[in-house]
Each structure stands twice: as structure tokens, then as C-alpha cells.
Amino acid sequence: MNKCQYCNGKLIKNKGRTEKWVNNRLIIIENVPFLVCEDCGEKYYDAETSLKLDEYLYEAKPEKIIEVPVFVYKEG
Numbered sequence: 001m002n003k004c005q006y007c008n009g010k011l012i013k014n015k016g017r018t019e020k021w022v023n024n025r026l027i028i029i030e031n032v033p034f035l036v037c038e039d040c041g042e043k044y045y046d047a048e049t050s051l052k053l054d055e056y057l058y059e060a061k062p063e064k065i066i067e068v069p070v071f072v073y074k075e076g
């Protein structure tokens with residue numbers, strides 16, 4: 001795959017942070033390899049990476065724990 005399936009933009013290799021939600025818990029995985037669309041920013045993970053990412057959902061010992069501020073959007 002080398003074109004974005006949404007906008008047909010060019011995909012380039014990159015690495016970065018990704019977030020996953022599991023049962024109301026947010027986990028962050030850093031240094032993940034992915035392809036990213038130059039135009040719309042959509043990220044694509046290959047099959048092997050996706051499988052590995054899922055394994056972190058069951059990983060008991062994170063590198064570090066950070067606090068995340070939570071806001072509720074107020075309309076009007």
C-alpha cells in the first residue's frame with residue numbers, strides 16, 4: 001500500500017506515538033512505526049505492528065505513567 005485509501009495522498013514512513021482505549025482506560029505506545037498520509041494525516045499500521053500493539057493492552061508494567069487532564073466540552 002502506498003496511497004491513502006481516503007484521499008489518495010502519498011504515504012510516508014514515520015514513527016511516533018499511538019493511543020489505544022481499552023475498557024475506559026487509555027494507553028499510549030511510543031516509537032511505533034507507521035505509514036502516514038502526507039495530505040490528511042491518516043495513519044496506517046501493518047499487520048505485524050497491529051498485533052504487537054494489541055499485546056500492549058495486556059502488558060502490566062508500563063515504562064511510565066502520566067496524568068492526563070480531562071475536560072468536558074460545553075456547548076454554546
Ligand SMILES: [Zn+2]
Pocket residue numbers: 004005006007008009037038039040041042
Ligand atoms: Zn489521506
